[in-house]
Amino acid sequence: MGISDLIASFLQESLDESDGGVLEVQRSDLAQRFNCVPSQINYVMSTRFSPEHGYIVESRRGGNGYIRITRVRMDRQTLLMHVVNSVGGELDLASAKAILSNLTTSGALDKNVGETLLACMGDRALGAVPRQTRDTVRAEMMKQALIHQLG
Template identity: 75%
Template sequence: MGITDLIASFLQQSLEEAENGVLEVQRNDLAQRFNCVPSQINYVMSTRFSPERGYIVESRRGGNGYIRITRVRVDRQTLMMHVINSLGAQVDLPSARAILSNLVQSGALAEEIGQALLAALGDKALGAVPRESRNQVRADIMKQVLILQV
């Protein structure tokens, strides 16, 4: 298990034990605990505790800086609309894969639909589309299919 996984597991467990679903931690304390640089903590926050995964992360830098993680429980439709609205004009394949994985894991999207959509968004399926346009086409397809799922 890598350092990123260890940090994420620790934070997830701490969040589950938190009374009100809110965890507040010091970035420097976490970095010392896991013997890593604070930017590694930032990486974990941005990749593992994103709004698409159902979290709100607030942070304040400085001597008394903190990171506050709040687990947000939203209904399926709200989550789907958030994802659709947060998709930009382009989405690369790794991002599309992560978003679909998160939607499937949260139960907002059936696994079969997630797999079919991922296949439709892949470079093999978009082979006739020029490389420089694939991310735009990928985003358009993803939005349209997710809209149908709402």
């Protein structure tokens, strides 16, 4: 079991024991506890406790900084719209893979649809698109595909 898995398990167990599905922790305390850099904590937050997984993460940096994880339940449409609104103007391939994986795992997208979208957004499919503009094209493709899934 890797460090990310250990951190995620610890946070999940703590969240399960918390009142009301809300957990507040210090980033520095977590990093110290698991003997890792704070960016490792950030990685776990962004990959394991994302809205696609049913969580909202609020963060405050600085001396008294904290991370607040709230478990939420979103319906499929709300989740897809949240992803559409959070994609931004560019989307690299690794992020597209993570988003589609999270959406299929959560059941918001059918596995075959997720795999098809990933194939369409891959560098091989976008080979005719200049490398410097692929992330922009990929972002628009993701947004349009997810909006289409809403209909």
